[in-house]
Amino acid sequence: MSKVLEHVNPVENVMPSGGCLPKLRKMFGTLRPSEKKVASYILNNAAQVIYQSITELSANSGASDATVIRLCNRLGYSGYQELKIALARELVSPSKNIHEDIGPGDDLATAVRKAFQANAQAINDTLDLLNMESLAKAVDAVAAARQVYLYGVGTSALAAQDAYYKLVRVGIPANFFADPHMQAISTVLTGDKDVAIGFSHSGSTKDVVDALSLAKAQGARVICITNRGRSPAAKLADILLLTASEETPFGSGGMPSMMAQLSVVDALFVGVALKIYDRAVRFIERTGEAVKGKKY
Incomplete structure (x- = not known):
């Protein structure tokens, strides 16, 4: 992940709270059509996006450079580079989605754990x-x-x-x-x-x-x-x-x-x-x- 990964380890360089991909999924319904093109591409090609320039992402998603920057800002990042660093961090240490549905095969302890985790998430x-x-x-x-x-x-x-x-x-x-x-x-x-x-x-x-x-x-x-x-x-x-x-x-x-x-x-x-x-x-x-x- 070349230069992007150079910025992943230092704690002081942490990006805005919350993973980039979860934010994109939650915000997707509020995005403009052009922003949805970029968001969809990132969600489906996250591992590739961290290697791409803003021009490449724009071309691959069918949107403009300005749309990419606008989406980055809406996610809380100062620019595209910051978004890529956040993505790289997420791919190196992906956050676990702890939301699991309660099923008939669960014992009481498992069901309670899932309920608490869903609320916390x-x-x-x-x-x-x-x-x-x-x-x-x-x-x-x-x-x-x-x-x-x-x-x-x-x-x-x-x-x-x-x-x-x-x-x-x-x-x-x-x-x-x-x-x-x-x-x-x-x-x-x-x-x-x-x-x-x-x-x-x-x-x-x-x-x-x-x-x-x-x-x-x-x-x-x-x-x-x-x-x-x-x-x-x-x-x-x-x-x-x-x-x-x-x-x-x-x-x-x-x-x-x-x-x-x-x-x-x-x-x-x-x-x-x-x-x-x-x-x-x-x-x-x-x-x-x-x-x-x-x-x-």
């Missing part, structure tokens, strides 16, 4: 994929909002409810309704000073998409937390926060996707709390006092 992959610029915009929007409306159904409703609890604890006026009809009704109250946050793993949950669409029509700023970057919910978003979780037919009941969503909620909460630090501390103390009598 969903969290780590989401951290690798999370766009800090988008997260910062979401933090600013929530911190400045008059009201925050949270929408989700099924397991995604649990993430929405968790966000509600956390935001209220730091003094952010938030609203969550578990009933889909009430979610739709609540959008009538939204306006251009409000934020609507939708949670949907698929990005295609009708109740969530409908609520976001109605809130957006009222002028609310829309934040979408989803696993699918080209989904109906994502297309409504002013700010998109992507999760990265793999679901299987006999997986752990949507737990990896929920863990990924909860991790994004935690990231958003931490960001908001830091943004309004003094206010957050004051409200945490006050809300703590409010429930102190609920414990023996």
